Amino acid sequence: MSAVENDIPSASAPPRREVGDIATGRLAPRQYVDNFADAEPLLTPMQAAIEADRCYFCYDAPCTRACPTGIDIPSFIRKIATGNPKGAARDILTANPLGAMCARVCPTEVLCEGECVRNAHEGRPVAIGRLQRYATDWVLARDVPLFQRAPATGKRVAVVGGGPAGLACAHGLARRGHEVVIFESRDKLGGLNEYGIAAYKATGGIAQREVEYLLAVGGIELRTGQVLGKDLTLEQLRREFDAVFLGLGLAGVNALGVSGEAIPGVEDAVRYIARLRQAENLAELPVGRRVVVIGGGMTAIDIATQSRLLGAEEVTIVYRRGPQQMGASRAEQEWAQVNGVKIRHWAAPKRLLLRDGVLAGLEFECTRTDDKGRLSGTGEHFQLAADMVFKAIGQRFIPSAVADSLDMLALEQGRIRVDGERRTSLADVWAGGDCVAGGQDLTVAAVEDGKRAAESIDSYLRGA
Numbered sequence: 001m002s003a004v005e006n007d008i009p010s011a012s013a014p015p016r017r018e019v020g021d022i023a024t025g026r027l028a029p030r031q032y033v034d035n036f037a038d039a040e041p042l043l044t045p046m047q048a049a050i051e052a053d054r055c056y057f058c059y060d061a062p063c064t065r066a067c068p069t070g071i072d073i074p075s076f077i078r079k080i081a082t083g084n085p086k087g088a089a090r091d092i093l094t095a096n097p098l099g100a101m102c103a104r105v106c107p108t109e110v111l112c113e114g115e116c117v118r119n120a121h122e123g124r125p126v127a128i129g130r131l132q133r134y135a136t137d138w139v140l141a142r143d144v145p146l147f148q149r150a151p152a153t154g155k156r157v158a159v160v161g162g163g164p165a166g167l168a169c170a171h172g173l174a175r176r177g178h179e180v181v182i183f184e185s186r187d188k189l190g191g192l193n194e195y196g197i198a199a200y201k202a203t204g205g206i207a208q209r210e211v212e213y214l215l216a217v218g219g220i221e222l223r224t225g226q227v228l229g230k231d232l233t234l235e236q237l238r239r240e241f242d243a244v245f246l247g248l249g250l251a252g253v254n255a256l257g258v259s260g261e262a263i264p265g266v267e268d269a270v271r272y273i274a275r276l277r278q279a280e281n282l283a284e285l286p287v288g289r290r291v292v293v294i295g296g297g298m299t300a301i302d303i304a305t306q307s308r309l310l311g312a313e314e315v316t317i318v319y320r321r322g323p324q325q326m327g328a329s330r331a332e333q334e335w336a337q338v339n340g341v342k343i344r345h346w347a348a349p350k351r352l353l354l355r356d357g358v359l360a361g362l363e364f365e366c367t368r369t370d371d372k373g374r375l376s377g378t379g380e381h382f383q384l385a386a387d388m389v390f391k392a393i394g395q396r397f398i399p400s401a402v403a404d405s406l407d408m409l410a411l412e413q414g415r416i417r418v419d420g421e422r423r424t425s426l427a428d429v430w431a432g433g434d435c436v437a438g439g440q441d442l443t444v445a446a447v448e449d450g451k452r453a454a455e456s457i458d459s460y461l462r463g464a
Contacts, residue, residue: 021288021289021290021387022265022286022287022288022387022388023286023287024283024284024285024286024287025283025284026287026310026311026312027283027310027311029283031311032282032283032310035200035309035310036199036200036203036282036306036309037200037203038200038203038204039198039200039201039335040104040130042133042134042137043127043130043131043133043134048080048085048130048131048134049080049081049083051126051127051130051131052077052078052080052081052126052131053081054118054126055074055077055078055081055126056074056117056118057074057077057078058074058117061073061074062115062116062117063112063113063115063116063126063128064112065115066111066112066114066115067095067096067111067112067444068111068440068442068444068445068447068448069095069096069102069444069447069448069451070095070448071091071092071095071096071099071112071132072091072095073112073128075091076088076089076091076092076131076132076135077126077128077131079091079135080131080134080135085134085135085138085139086138086139086144086146088131088135089135089136089138089139089144089146090146092132092135092136093136093139093146093147094146095451096168096444096447096448096451097167097168097171097172097214097447097451098164098167098168098193098210098214098443098447099132099135099136100133100136100137100140100206100209100210101164101193101197101202101206101207101210101443102132102443102444102447103129103130103132103133103136104129104133104197104201104202104206105193105197105201105202105443106129106442106443106444107329107331107332107442108128108129109125109329109330109331110329111444112128112129113125113126113127113128113129116128137206139213140206140209140210140213143213143216145216147175147217148175148217149174149175149177149217149218149219150175150176150177151177152177152178152179152219153176153177153178153461153462154179155178155179155242155243155461156178156179156180156181156240156241156242157170157173157178157179157180157181157241157242157243157244157245157457157461158180158181158183158237158240158241158243158244158245159173159180159181159182159183159244159245159247160182160183160228160237160244160245160246160247160248161182161183161184161185161191161246161247161248161249161433161435162182162184162186162188162189162190162191162211162222162224162247163189163190163191163192163193163247163249163433163446164191164192164193164247164433164443164446164447164450165191165245165247165432165433165434165446165447165449165450165453166182166184166189166191166245166247166433166450167182167189167190167191167211167214167450168446168447168448168449168450168451168454169245169247169430169432169449169450169451169453169454169457170182170214170220170245170450170454171214171217171220171450171454172450172451172453172454172455172458173454173457173458174217174218174219174220175217176454176458177219178219178457178458178461179219179221180219180220180221181220181221181222181223181241182220182221182222182223183223183226183228183232183237184222184223184224184225184226185224185225185226185227185228186224186225187224187225188208188211188224189208189211189222189224190207190208190210190211191247191249191433191446192249192443193207193210193443194207194208194211194277195273195274195277195278196270196273196274196277196299197273197277197302198273198301198302198305198306199276199277199282199306200305200306200309202277227401228246228248228401228402229400229401229402229403229404233404234246234402234404234405234409234429235404235405238405238426238428238429242428242461243428243429243430243457243460243461244428244429244430245429245430245431245432245450245453245454245457246402246416246424246429246430246431246432246435247431247432247433247435247446247449247450248397248401248402248416248431248433248435249395249433249434249435250395250396250397250398250434250435251395251397251398251401252395252396252397252398253268253270253271253391253395253396254391254393254394254395254396255391256294256349256391256393257349258349258350258351258352259351259352260352260354261352261391263352263354263359264358264359265288265358265359265386265387265388265389266352266359266389266391267388267389267390267391268390268391269293269295269299269300269302269303269390269391269392270299270392270395272303272390273299273302273303273306276306276310282310285310287307287310287311287312287388288307288312288386288387288388289312289313289314289387290312290313290314290315290384290385290386290387290388291304291307291312291314291315291316291386291387291388291389291390292315292316292317292318292361292362292384292386292388292389292390293307293315293316293317293318293389293390293392294317294318294319294349294389294390294391294392294393295317295319295390295391295392295393295394296317296319296320296321296325296326296327296328297326297327297328297392297394298327298328298332299392300317300319300328300390300392301317301328301332301333301335301336301341303390303392304316304317304336304341304390305335305336305339305341307388307390308339308340308341309339312388314342315340315341315342316341316342316343316344316384317336317341317342317343317344318344318347318349318362318364318384319343319344319345319346319347320346320347320348320367320375321345321346321367321369321375322345322346323343323345327441346366346367346368347364347365347366347367347382348364348365348367348375348377349362349363349364350362350363350364350365350381351363352389353383358387359386359387359388359389360385360386360387361383361384361385361386362383362384362386362389363381363382363383364381364382364383364384365377365378365379365380365381366378366379366380366381366382395434396414397414397415397416397434397435399411399414402416405426405429408425408426409424409425409426409429410424410425411437412437412438413437413438414437415434415435415436415437415438415439416431416435416436416437417436417437418430418431418432418436418437420452421452421453421455421456422436422449422452422453422456423456428460430453430456430457431449431453432446432449432450432452432453433446433449433450434446436449
């Protein structure tokens with residue numbers, strides 16, 4: 001698999017264009033504002049009341065069973081229906097302390113809303129996600145305190161990673177009276193909520209507003225710019241603290257597996273989205289005219305859609321399997337397509353195509369699966385012109401971060417092994433989120449990991 005110079009046959013390639021056609025400021029200033037406005041505006045009080053009235057308030061509700069954090073959905077919706085958004089928010093945030101962001105990024109169509117009994121009756125579920133956002137935004141906008149910190153216990157816990165898992169764990173421990181120190185490698189807390197979610201899903205600085213709300217409970221110290229394995233070690237933390245929680249996420253990026261992918265124009269989608277989320281001026285972000293995205297998960301959808309919104313003329317997602325195997329939900333796939341993104345299935349990248357030393361396209365091989373589900377190439381190839389390629393083919397855990405304890409910290413399938421309480425093989429270390437084996441790689445699942453770990457750590461510290 002190699003990059004090939006001047007290898008786009010004229011018969012199959014689009015007309016020659018200026019090579020390296022990546023530019024900033026493709027749109028008028030107002031277009032950036034409009035394109036990156038809230039994808040789903042907040043419900044008005046009247047709209048929320050009408051939508052809440054559609055709920056059957058089921059006993060043993062299937063929507064609640066489908067929620068990884070176990071939010072009592074009928075209870076909070078009933079409170080909205082009776083004009084009590086504060087009570088609704090308390091129900092939500094007690095079960096899910098990051099309920100505002102989860103209301104925006106959860107795949108509700110396959111979780112709570114996918115199980116709503118309204119689907120069977122009229123093919124349209126109660127808009128649970130939007131109602132959850134209505135209640136949590138109501139509280140955040142008014143800075144209404146819902147939780148108080150318990151008396152100090154004198155115990156100290158280190159939380160490594162300020163993403164959803166780490167924040168949920170820190171908040172749960174602080175509420176129980178323990179002192180918590182969060183060690184975060186970046187300048188801001190929030191993890192993927194701050195750096196990895198499409199901008200149109202998290203407008204108005206909501207990710208940081210939610211972080212501030214969580215920290216207001218007290219008892220949580222922040223130490224940013226701290227990288228585990230570089231600035232501190234797991235063994236050091238174990239000596240200095242009574243317990244440790246690891247919410248490390250996935251820092252490694254999978255490679256395309258083609259030669260020359262380090263050339264300009266081939267970008268890591270996760271890093272680009274992080275730049276986009278922190279950009280003060282979206283017009284300064286470079287984007288190609290013809291963009292190809294490799295992958296089939298939420299990151300692929302987010303980078304493809306945002307490329308279109310930044311002014312790319314043609315954006316194509318290419319995925320090696322079929323639509324049913326894509327990590328992105330059907331609703332997200334349709335969202336990308338509505339925004340002008342093309343999706344091509346059953347194809348894998350084979351080589352980069354160059355013209356005058358500059359990225360000009362990719363060659364793909366069509367794929368198929370056998371009766372055992374194994375993927376293989378068909379021998380049929382095609383080419384796509386591209387001046388920008390995004391890798392969105394997944395991330396991986398980097399064990400070197402905990403190398404000093406690898407002789408004791410057990411891994412499973414390349415991630416940290418934990419039990420049902422999120423305990424690791426070390427008695428005083430817990431872990432959660434994307435860095436643990438067997439997880440769902442969802443924000444809401446990471447929150448549940450942090451919540452369960454906080455409960456378990458609290459019992460451990462109290463000698464229960």
